[in-house]
Amino acid sequence: MADIEVTEDKAAPRNDTDAPLLEIRGVTKAFGSVISLADISTTVRAGQVTCVLGDNGAGKSTFIKLLSGVYRPDQGELLMDGEPVRFGTPREALDAGIATVFQDLAVVPLMSIWRNFFLGSEPTKGRGPLRRFDAEKAKQITRSEMADMGIDIRDVDQPVGTLSGGERQSVAIARAVHFGARLLILDEPTSALGVKQAGVVLKYIVQARDKGLGVIFITHNPHHAYPVGDRFLLLKRGKSLGDFAKSEISLPELTRLMAGGAELEQLAHELEREGDKSGALGRELLEDTKTLG
Ligand SMILES: Nc1ncnc2c1ncn2[C@@H]1O[C@H](COP(=O)(O)OP(=O)(O)O)[C@@H](O)[C@H]1O
Numbered sequence: 001m002a003d004i005e006v007t008e009d010k011a012a013p014r015n016d017t018d019a020p021l022l023e024i025r026g027v028t029k030a031f032g033s034v035i036s037l038a039d040i041s042t043t044v045r046a047g048q049v050t051c052v053l054g055d056n057g058a059g060k061s062t063f064i065k066l067l068s069g070v071y072r073p074d075q076g077e078l079l080m081d082g083e084p085v086r087f088g089t090p091r092e093a094l095d096a097g098i099a100t101v102f103q104d105l106a107v108v109p110l111m112s113i114w115r116n117f118f119l120g121s122e123p124t125k126g127r128g129p130l131r132r133f134d135a136e137k138a139k140q141i142t143r144s145e146m147a148d149m150g151i152d153i154r155d156v157d158q159p160v161g162t163l164s165g166g167e168r169q170s171v172a173i174a175r176a177v178h179f180g181a182r183l184l185i186l187d188e189p190t191s192a193l194g195v196k197q198a199g200v201v202l203k204y205i206v207q208a209r210d211k212g213l214g215v216i217f218i219t220h221n222p223h224h225a226y227p228v229g230d231r232f233l234l235l236k237r238g239k240s241l242g243d244f245a246k247s248e249i250s251l252p253e254l255t256r257l258m259a260g261g262a263e264l265e266q267l268a269h270e271l272e273r274e275g276d277k278s279g280a281l282g283r284e285l286l287e288d289t290k291t292l293g
């Protein structure tokens with residue numbers, strides 16, 4: 001009699017009854033008398049993307065520093081797989097599988113691609129006094145991990161500085177995936193990039209998600225967030241304007257909330273008074289706000 005083989009799709013996102021990969025419950029953080037974050041909650045699931053949106057000073061960077069062990073919350077708690085966790089240091093967060101790509105990327109432009117990939121985690125061969133850095137292995141792993149993301153790097157010896165902005169982001173993302181991250185946090189990875197390069201980075205976010213990682217994507221651009229996001233947390237001056245599942249909010253609603261409805265309408269009228277080109281943009285914005293009634 002033939003055995004019936006039951007296979008599990010490991011990359012498939014967990015269903016909604018499972019505990020989220022990371023749950024953030026009512027975190028608050030103050031610096032002296034300045035409250036940077038007040039009572040913020042959201043969730044990140046494996047195989048999903050949670051976007052954190054807000055203008056400058058909204059508290060986005062403070063938020064990810066609470067998740068990556070740089071700061072500890074004054075109030076509130078973090079739960080991983082349903083269990084409360086506390087990170088005393090960034091190393092502890094990393095060991096728990098939370099990899100953060102900070103805005104400045106922490107890559108060294110003059111250093112080769114493969115050395116950047118292995119920065120701080122160089123593979124070694126041999127034992128004891130014979131133990132040495134296995135450069136050939138490191139280069140081969142870098143090449144294959146990058147190829148896995150659809151980037152063909154012929155010469156991994158070339159300096160990271162010769163790569164485009166989007167490709168540099170991809171080195172940081174591929175590195176996090178290779179070293180076993182479960183949760184990938186990206187702080188404004190698209191903000192310094194042109195439209196095409198931003199699209200490339202959005203594709204890498206989707207790839208990390210499809211590998212089963214949870215992703216936190218920080219941005220101030222709803223047009224970057226909406227196509228890839230499953231959940232949207234909106235911050236304004238340290239407060240939450242809402243934490244929405246995608247089914248609960250449309251792109252025009254997200255845009256309107258981000259801009260603040262009345263402010264957006266005023267901006268649209270101002271733009272309309274400007275020349276032809278921006279007039280079109282103004283009308284577009286007005287259409288967006290009108291569809292919201
Ligand atoms: N280490 C700190 N000391 C004092 N104030 C801080 C510190 N970090 C952030 N803040 C304040 O918290 C607020 C939110 O900052 P931040 O998290 O960097 O916002 P964002 O990343 O959304 O631009 C700002 O008003 C900022 O001045």
Ligand SMILES: [Mg+2]
Pocket residue numbers: 060061062
């Ligand atoms: Mg910031």
